[in-house]
Amino acid sequence: MIQNPVPWPNGARCACVISFDMDADSLIHIARPEDAHDRLYPISMGRYGPTVAIPRILDTYRRYGIQQSFFLPGWCVETYPNAVEAILEGGHEIGHHGYLHEDPIEAPDQRYWFERALAAYRKYCGGTPAGYRAPVYNINQEVVDLLVEHGFRYESSMMADDIPYRVETAAGGFWEMPVHWGTDDWPPFAHYAEIGYMMPVKAPSAGLGAFWEEFDAAYEAGGFFMLIIHPFLTGRLARWRQVEAWLEETLRTKDVWFARLDQIADHLDGLVARGEYTPRVEHLPYYTEPQGTRQGS
């Protein structure tokens, strides 16, 4: 049960988003800056995304008539302009995902990286993105403040609810499109020693089956279902054919609304403006100082 369900367009029971983070080989360049340029195995694994998986994914979306959200690091936007062009041509949305997939918690001076990525989106994507997702979900207050300053409409890295909610700060706010690890393909499918992530790779049916169970619960509750997946993982043949089969079956038998995240933000803004919905609000910053310091002296 969801306490504050969103009324979705046309009475749809669940909003659905298959969001892709096209990280390509940014992951190895940020993890091993000293010699990544000569590590051909992880570079090639990453390149599978923009070159092989993205055309496959876009073809599926075109056949089913759906438009979805992609998050790309600014460096990937500059390095893979053909993929960017194809994504935008299909009517999809490209969101901000750092510059070289730097972890905001570990990369000092987020303003520099954030704004360098923004320049890439403005040059190659024709404008400022509506949304942001932090690399490895590691958003911090500095990034929240940058999002508010630059007028971002939504963010998608935090986990405080099952359905979209508002994040508000003293300077302004945005919609949060919540993620969680149960609908992320990194745990079932990523095996990547160079970045310290060694999961036993699951069979496509086992890894994806966990996602469909998440969908069933979201659908029953009248909620929000979002996958956070990667072209080089879930865009591979055996996995993608199962996603395609699920998509076909779901569109045929369920009352769902597949949409881009910016379209969901539009819908939520409209509901609020018309007084038809009151979202739950999380006020940031959560804390302004470490909570574990000793008291007294």
Ligand SMILES: [Zn+2]
């Ligand atoms: Zn990523």
